[in-house]
Amino acid sequence: MYSVILTELGISVFNDSKLEKAFAFSNPVKEYLLVKNKESKLNELVNYLASTQRGFSISDESLLAILKKHSIDCHLMDSAELDNVQATKPQIIVDSGFASNLQDTLGKLREFALGFSSSKVTVVSESPDLHIIQAINSLDEIDKIANGLSSRLREWYGLHFPELDNIIDSINGYAQIVIAGKRESLTKQVFENAGFPESKVEMLSLISSKSRGGDISDVNLEIVQAIAKQVLDFHDLRKKLEDHVELEMQQIAPNLSAILGTAVGARILGRAGSLKRLASLPASTIQVLGAEKALFRSLKTGSQPPKHGLLFQHAMVHSAPRWQRGKIARAVAAKAVIAARVDVYGEGLNQTLLEKLNIRVDEIGKKYENPTEKDSRPPQSFRREGGSFRDSPRREGGRKEGGSFRDSPRREGGSFRDSPRREGGSFRDSPRREGGRK
Missing domain, CATH: 1.10.287.4070 (Helix Hairpins)
Structure with missing residues (x-):
């Protein structure tokens, strides 16, 4: 059975355990990434496989997709075969001629890992949203x-x-x-x-x-x-x-810019860390981005949670009445999540997002034109029964009316230090029980 195995140093074609053909990478990191990103053409491999006119089992899904584009009869290996390939990969590299021995294989794989990590760092650093x-x-x-x-x-x-x-x-x-x-x-x-x-x-x-x-x-x-x-x-x-910032946001995140504006959208993007991470956040998290201290304080004390963070700078939220801001901020955050996902996984500007947001804001303005009884009440602090913590009566022996603890009457005989001791002197001088200290 013919199999095509992708390794970090090249691609090998085996008939059972016998090597048929090997295609080494001249630049392992670059060519391996091209294969994984399905951007490599692999003309020599495709011509060789097409000339054999056989079916092949492939060890990698990206390589399988490239070969199927060229109408090669192939299928993906099952899990047992893939586990066997991973377990014997150093020996496969040696058999394919990509390395002279196992020690040389480990050295080349280490160089590949370092180069692969460096390329990942370079790709991330070149990300325009950063x-x-x-x-x-x-x-x-x-x-x-x-x-x-x-x-x-x-x-x-x-x-x-x-x-x-x-x-x-x-x-x-x-x-x-x-x-x-x-x-x-x-x-x-x-x-x-x-x-x-x-x-x-x-x-x-x-x-x-x-x-x-x-x-x-x-x-x-x-x-x-x-x-x-x-x-x-x-x-x-x-x-x-x-x-x-305005030019870059229009090019990289046009939908997010349409919903939030370039300045607010860029600040939300900066607080999230990247456009892809912003697209993975829920709307409730985006709504309170920038108000983390108030959020955790509310969770700790039980007070009212914040209704908005950086979204308060949005024109729709800032200009709305106080009792409508939380609802409008939630609507804006919900559409901002969709806009970020369209910018990451889609293409172009979606005009319907802004239109639906305007319709929703108009609905909120009409439905909540006047504040409800809950919104019109002033905020109250937590109190215990009988008054606030400061006004609560203290236990007997605490502070009494007209004076502090220091002014409270002491026991007969003066202070604790001046209190009469037991007969026979101090505690240290008191007679012990029979048998000594217990």
């Missing part, structure tokens, strides 16, 4: 750093021009004014170049001439201007990252 996760995490880090520098910039330059902080909300415009220099050098042209409307330009020109701020030295001004330049650079970098 790059999206790094980009959105970098975006959040930039926001934290830029906010800190912006606060420091306003405080420092505010010593010189304090009135500017209450008028300008945009940190980008504030930084452009700081770069222009001291308030004496601020002209209408500077304010116009910063993008302010004419009405605010007139106000800023008037206030700059009547400011009560103190003078600032050239050295301090130079440092403050350097901080302002960093803030503007962070603003430009953030814009580039936003465009990059």
Whole structure:
């Protein structure tokens, strides 16, 4: 009986236990992965098998699928034959000429295992969704750093021009004014170049001439201007990252982007770890991603569990009334799971997902237009019968009205230390029972 056996170093054709033909891999890791991914053509093997015009038993399902594409008469080995192949694989490799002896076989298999592991790491590192996760995490880090520098910039330059902080909300415009220099050098042209409307330009020109701020030295001004330049650079970098995340999400996860939006979808993707893992999560888990602390606190204390995590940033959830947010978050999470699965296992954009989500959100808005009695009640803390834990009566001997434990009346004779001892002295001096210590 003819059999075709796939090994890590090549493919062998046997007639019972006799070798008929062997096809060695020039690059074992690469060619083995091509066979396992059903991407290899195997022209020499196919031509040889086709010329024999016999039936073959195959040791691997991927190899079987490749051969069936070329109309080769073949079938998969049974479990007993597969176990025998695995048990005798080192000897098969030696018999096929892929190695000189068993010791050489073990060395080559070790090299193959190292190369195979390295290739797996390379494939995972090249996954585009991991790059999206790094980009959105970098975006959040930039926001934290830029906010800190912006606060420091306003405080420092505010010593010189304090009135500017209450008028300008945009940190980008504030930084452009700081770069222009001291308030004496601020002209209408500077304010116009910063993008302010004419009405605010007139106000800023008037206030700059009547400011009560103190003078600032050239050295301090130079440092403050350097901080302002960093803030503007962070603003430009953030814009580039936003465009990059949006473009990558549209290409890799178009359905998830349609349901959640590019920013929220990327953050949910980053919290899940990968697009494939996100597709395997249940909707209830996606709903509370980002609220793990509140979830475990509710499980520990018995309080109300969180209704949403990162999904609160979604426009549908954020803009909804308080009593509708949990239901809308669950609907969004359910459609987000389906969208992630379509992105992983399907192709293209599915417009019906967003349409069904909009219909469901409209139904929730109409059905729960007014809060129910449960939703309108204020949250209550857990109390024992007779009041809260703090108001509960204590046992006899505890704190009494009008004083603390320290103020409570002591036993006759003073404190415990001052209490009269038994006759005969202290406990250590007390007479022992007959026979000594028991």
